[in-house]
Amino acid sequence: MAMAALRREGRRFAPLLSPRPIAAVRSSLVSEEDIPFGARSISTQVVRNRMKSVKNIQKITKAMKMVAASKLRAIQIRAENSRGLWQPFTALLGDTPSVDVKKNVIVTVSSDKGLCGGINSTSVKISKALYKLNSGPDKETKYVVLGEKAKAQLVRDSKKNIELTISELQKNPLNYTQVSVLADDILKNVEFDALRIIFNKFHSVVSFLPTMSTVLSPEIVEREAEAGGKLGELDSYEIEGGETKAEILQNLAEFQFSCVLFNAVLENACSEQGARMSAMDSSSRNAGDMLDRLTLTYNRTRQASITTELIEIISGASALEG
Amino acid sequence: MASNAAVPFWRAAGMTYITYSNICANLVRNCLKEPYKTEALTREKVHFSIATWKEGKPEKPVIRSDTPEE
Numbered sequence: 345m346a347m348a349a350l351r352r353e354g355r356r357f358a359p360l361l362s363p364r365p366i367a368a369v370r371s372s373l374v375s376e377e378d379i380p381f382g383a384r385s386i387s388t389q390v391v392r393n394r395m396k397s398v399k400n401i402q403k404i405t406k407a408m409k410m411v412a413a414s415k416l417r418a419i420q421i422r423a424e425n426s427r428g429l430w431q432p433f434t435a436l437l438g439d440t441p442s443v444d445v446k447k448n449v450i451v452t453v454s455s456d457k458g459l460c461g462g463i464n465s466t467s468v469k470i471s472k473a474l475y476k477l478n479s480g481p482d483k484e485t486k487y488v489v490l491g492e493k494a495k496a497q498l499v500r501d502s503k504k505n506i507e508l509t510i511s512e513l514q515k516n517p518l519n520y521t522q523v524s525v526l527a528d529d530i531l532k533n534v535e536f537d538a539l540r541i542i543f544n545k546f547h548s549v550v551s552f553l554p555t556m557s558t559v560l561s562p563e564i565v566e567r568e569a570e571a572g573g574k575l576g577e578l579d580s581y582e583i584e585g586g587e588t589k590a591e592i593l594q595n596l597a598e599f600q601f602s603c604v605l606f607n608a609v610l611e612n613a614c615s616e617q618g619a620r621m622s623a624m625d626s627s628s629r630n631a632g633d634m635l636d637r638l639t640l641t642y643n644r645t646r647q648a649s650i651t652t653e654l655i656e657i658i659s660g661a662s663a664l665e666g
Numbered sequence: 667m668a669s670n671a672a673v674p675f676w677r678a679a680g681m682t683y684i685t686y687s688n689i690c691a692n693l694v695r696n697c698l699k700e701p702y703k704t705e706a707l708t709r710e711k712v713h714f715s716i717a718t719w720k721e722g723k724p725e726k727p728v729i730r731s732d733t734p735e736e
Contacts, residue, residue: 503719503722503723504721504722506719506722506724507718507719508716508717508718508719509716509717509719509724509727510714510715510716510717511714511715511727512713512714512715512729513713513714515713515714516711516712516713517709517711519709519710519711520710521688521691521692521710521711521712522710522711522712522713522714524684524687524688525684525688525712525730526714526716526730527684528682528684528685528688529716529730531682531684532682533718591677594683595683598682598683598684599683599684599687602684
């Protein structure tokens with residue numbers, strides 16, 4: 345009883361006695377040496393509040409991790425299945441990342457939402473490097489940006505070169521119809537010799553490879569085919585029906601673009617969820633560490649004030665007896 | 667061989683191969699029986715917003731969507 349009463353007294357007097365009560369409370373978080381003269385017990389309110397907020401943040405990050413994990417599972421299957429769409433094209437037309445053409449269009453794929461680690465900055469960085477690589481006299485390079493995050497980063501220094509921005513792609517679950525309508529819009533709005541799609545290819549939950557897929561325009565395909573190389577084998581294919589080679593190539597290029605874009609968007613969404621999962625995992629771990637440290641400080645302060653009070657009571661009692 | 671004759675027509679109408687194949691795919695989906703039909707049709711929802719940029723400034727974004735705004 346006496347101890348509780350004393351503690352209450354002490355708390356009531358503490359602000360009166362200490363010259364800088366708030367500073368004293370703050371310092372309890374940082375160091376315990378700066379306690380002003382005469383302050384008997386320090387309020388632990390601030391530490392308790394901080395602990396509560398850290399605990400709440402941890403709950404949120406844990407929930408986000410769970411959401412990302414379940415979304416990842418659904419989208420991973422779709423992304424892996426969609427790989428079958430572009431592989432035949434690569435087998436037929438080959439992937440020619442080093443092709444040198446006049447009009448380049450860089451399609452940067454990113455996410456609309458943040459909190460997913462560095463995947464958006466990676467694709468922006470690769471896009472900028474590619475821009476530098478492909479720029480030169482009488483050459484023209486433009487950006488087509490998918491997703492809010494890459495847009496925000498590219499607006500800062502290369503907004504003159506942005507041709508199209510697309511967002512809100514993931515309002516509904518991604519599907520081929522949606523991406524093909526989008527691909528159609530891109531094809532109609534930009535002039536290109538080569539489209540270069542930059543996205544994060546999903547490897548595992550923790551590793552994403554920034555990847556570039558190149559889609560050539562039909563004229564360039566023809567030019568490259570005449571020059572020989574992998575594309576030179578195109579002539580060995582027999583074309584059925586009355587279409588000319590140019591028509592076939594144009595259809596193929598359009599269809600290839602929509603398929604490659606579909607795969608890119610899915611892979612990137614998959615990487616986004618994976619990156620978000622690992623980011624949220626590490627942030628809830630950090631919150632846990634922080635909580636441990638705060639609990640330690642809190643308990644130590646509490647223990648110290650109890651010990652002080654005990655000593656005071658005992659010494660007071662012994663003074664009366666003696 | 668009917669499709670061969672049709673090729674120049676859709677191209678002449680300003681369609682790309684993608685639009686053409688989408689229309690064909692939609693026709694095939696509509697051939698499904700219920701309940702698979704509605705299932706297949708709800709799977710293929712289109713929604714995104716697209717903005718063209720002129721001189722470093724975005725123009726008003728156009729929303730391409732087949733679901734009405736709620």
